[in-house]
Amino acid sequence: MARDDEHPPSPRATRREWLGLAVIALPCLLYSMDLTVLNLALPRISEDLRPSAAKLLWIVDIYGFFVAGWLVTMGTLGDRIGRRRLLLAGAAAFGAASVVASLARSADTLIAARAVLGVAGATLAPSTLSLIRNMFLDPRERRLAIGVWISSYSAGGAIGPLLGGLVLQFARWNTLFLLGVPVMLLLLAVGPVLLPEFRDPKPRRLDVASAALSLLAVLSAILGLKLIVQDGVGVLPVAAIVVGLALGVVFVRRQKRLEVPLIDLSLFRAPAFSASLATYLCGALVTFGSYVVIGQYLQLVLGQSPLIAGLWMLPGSFGFIVGSLLTPALARRVRPRTLVAVGFFIASIGFASAARLVAFGAPGLVVATIIYTLAMSPAFTLGTDFVVGAAPPEQAGAAAAISETGAELGGALGVALLGSVGTAVYRASLSSAVADVPPAALDTLGGATVAASKLPSTAGAHLLGAARAAFTHGLQVTVVLCAAMCVVAAIAALVGLPRGQTRGAD
Numbered sequence: 001m002a003r004d005d006e007h008p009p010s011p012r013a014t015r016r017e018w019l020g021l022a023v024i025a026l027p028c029l030l031y032s033m034d035l036t037v038l039n040l041a042l043p044r045i046s047e048d049l050r051p052s053a054a055k056l057l058w059i060v061d062i063y064g065f066f067v068a069g070w071l072v073t074m075g076t077l078g079d080r081i082g083r084r085r086l087l088l089a090g091a092a093a094f095g096a097a098s099v100v101a102s103l104a105r106s107a108d109t110l111i112a113a114r115a116v117l118g119v120a121g122a123t124l125a126p127s128t129l130s131l132i133r134n135m136f137l138d139p140r141e142r143r144l145a146i147g148v149w150i151s152s153y154s155a156g157g158a159i160g161p162l163l164g165g166l167v168l169q170f171a172r173w174n175t176l177f178l179l180g181v182p183v184m185l186l187l188l189a190v191g192p193v194l195l196p197e198f199r200d201p202k203p204r205r206l207d208v209a210s211a212a213l214s215l216l217a218v219l220s221a222i223l224g225l226k227l228i229v230q231d232g233v234g235v236l237p238v239a240a241i242v243v244g245l246a247l248g249v250v251f252v253r254r255q256k257r258l259e260v261p262l263i264d265l266s267l268f269r270a271p272a273f274s275a276s277l278a279t280y281l282c283g284a285l286v287t288f289g290s291y292v293v294i295g296q297y298l299q300l301v302l303g304q305s306p307l308i309a310g311l312w313m314l315p316g317s318f319g320f321i322v323g324s325l326l327t328p329a330l331a332r333r334v335r336p337r338t339l340v341a342v343g344f345f346i347a348s349i350g351f352a353s354a355a356r357l358v359a360f361g362a363p364g365l366v367v368a369t370i371i372y373t374l375a376m377s378p379a380f381t382l383g384t385d386f387v388v389g390a391a392p393p394e395q396a397g398a399a400a401a402i403s404e405t406g407a408e409l410g411g412a413l414g415v416a417l418l419g420s421v422g423t424a425v426y427r428a429s430l431s432s433a434v435a436d437v438p439p440a441a442l443d444t445l446g447g448a449t450v451a452a453s454k455l456p457s458t459a460g461a462h463l464l465g466a467a468r469a470a471f472t473h474g475l476q477v478t479v480v481l482c483a484a485m486c487v488v489a490a491i492a493a494l495v496g497l498p499r500g501q502t503r504g505a506d
Contacts, residue, residue: 011137012138013137013138013141013145019194020131020194020195020196021135021136021149023186023187023190023191023194024128024131024132024149024195025148025149025151025152026152026183026186026187027087027091027094027128027183027184027187028124028125028128028149028156029152029155029156029159029183030094030156030179030180030183030184031067031121031124031125031153031156032152032153032154032157033159033160034063034117034156034160034180036157036161036164037160037161037164037176038059038060038164041164041168042059042060044168044173045059045110045173048172048173049104049107049110051107052107055107055108055111056107059107059110059111059114061226062111063115063121064118064222064408065118065219065222066115066119066121066122066219067122068218068219068222068408068409069118069122069214069215069218069219070119070122070215071122071125071126071218071401071404071405071408072211072215072262072263072401072405073122073211073214073215073262074086074090074122074123074127074397075126075127075130075397075398075399075400075401075402075404076211076262076263076397076398077397078126078127078199078397079130079200079394079396079398080199080200080206081199082199083134083197083198083199083397084192084195084196084197085197085199086123086127087131087187087191087195088188088191088192089123090122090123090124090127091120091123091124091187091188092184092188093116093120094117094120094121094124094180094184095180095185095188097113097120098113098178098180098181098184099178099181100113100116101113101114101117101174101177102175102177102178103174113177125400126397126398126404127397129146129149129388129396129400129403129404130388130396130397130400131195131198132145132146132149132388133389133391133393133396133399133400134196134198134396135196139385139389140328140331140332142385142389143328143331143385144325144328146324146384146388147325147328147381148324148325149384150320150377150381150384151320151321151324151325154320154321154324155317155321157317158313158314158318162307162310162314165307165310167179198393198396199394202394207258207260207261210251210254210255210258210263211262214251214262214263216244217244217245217247218408218409220240220244220247221240221241221244221248221412222409222412223237223240223244224236224238224240224242224243224244225241225412225413225415226412226415228416228419228420252265262398263402264398267390267395267398267399270390270391271496271497272386272389272390272497272498273386273387273390273391273399275386275492275493275495275496275497275498276384276386276387276497277383277387277402277403278492278496279340279344279379279492279493279496279497280380280383280384280387280403280407281406281409281410281413282379282410282485282492283344283376283379283410283489284408284414285411285413285414285417285418285485286347286376286414286482286485286486287373287376288411288412289411289413289414289415289417289418289419289478289482290351290354290418290478291316292418293418293419293474293475293478293479294313294365294369294475295309295313296445297358297365297471297472297475298313300445300449300468301445301468301471301472302361302362312362313369315366315369315370316366316369316370316373319369319371319372319374319377320373320374320376320377320380322374322377323378324377324381326377327339327377327378327381327382328381331378336382336385336386336497336498337493337494337497337498338494339382340378340379340382340383340490340493340497341490341491341493341494341497342490343376343377343378343379343490344375344376344379344486344489344490344493345375345486345490346371346375347371347375347376347483347486348482348483348484348486349371349375349483350368350370350371350372350373350375350483351368351482352479352480353367353368354368354369354372354475354476354479355479355480358472372482376486383403384403386498387400387402418478418481418482421474421477421478421481422474422475423474424474425470425473425474425477426445426467426470426471426473426474427442427470429469429470429473429474430442430448430466433470434463437463438451438463441467445468445471448463448464449464449467452464452467
């Protein structure tokens, strides 16, 4: 399939499209913010609603689970019924569910409201990204628009914990859910004016069985990965992953048989599509996996509060924002394939340096995170552009959904894989440093803190010091593994990504 850059100059976007992009960025920011904004409110939710431990986990996790599970269906549905229509319907559902969540007086009601928020949130990413594909026909403008789109997600992830902490200083936890209502009302008011409608000119019936298979396959796989992070490798998480993979195989076979599949598998035959999706997934894997480990280090080893730890991690989010906005300008002077590969190589240096800079505490980690977030930004911006640009315009919603599902799976895999590696190194290091380690201390650093408080002062201090050193060693091994993965991704980008425009080409 020919690249957009090889075609004659495309029409330039007007003021309406750029204003529409600003409107699109708002719900994307809100979607990302909702993934993290509740973290600081959990103690108050526990005190107010008194949920069981399992229900408390579902309050947090069900939103992300349902977003990931419904992405493919929503992306394809937007291609069929209209992307603007789906986006506005999702905004209305998101606003209504937010109000219900704010009024929740039981854990079950809050879980149900968060589930609806997840389904509604799944309409946002594929609808907004596919609208960008059709609103910005010029490749350079589209890259800038995608950079803004990605920046809005980074900003939402950074703002979530900070805004949550600020709101909780002055209001009840229920208020957090009302933050998104004005944004969705604004989208409903100006969306029909500023956003054009796009749909497949020959829409076909949505295959419900395929939609159910995709939902169950993604949910099962992510649930298994989540359980591995929470409880370690066991029968239940492995079974969940196996079931997810089996359902995925059934889904693929069904798509091959259907005359009108939910996803056109021919998209994966485009080298630009498959290679970009792989590099995007790898970027999500190392980013999310390292983010969780570093966040734990700041709180459990350095003893910082969640809010202060969030402030230390804020520069990394700004690194993604700045890098995403700079990528389109860099891509005019450097081949996109080269830019992605060089970015991954520099990111590997950033991750490797984190293993050394951790000796300087939080400031050292900030320097390392700025390096690798800036460097990996081209992989996310250009990878998204390649994935969406390689698909025909009428399948842009499905392509966007596949891209975002890959990011969700990559993030979940990163947390599970890198979290498991860090835990294994922590346990081995602690066992070799301390004789007769209490079982609770081997599970987590938090468990070691509790166990140390029950020992005599000298023994407790020795155990806690050894546990912190072991966790730091686990962090170092984790970031070195991330560095190695970035080197592999860089080589894959050079081999698999399309050549794209040449240096200095328009």
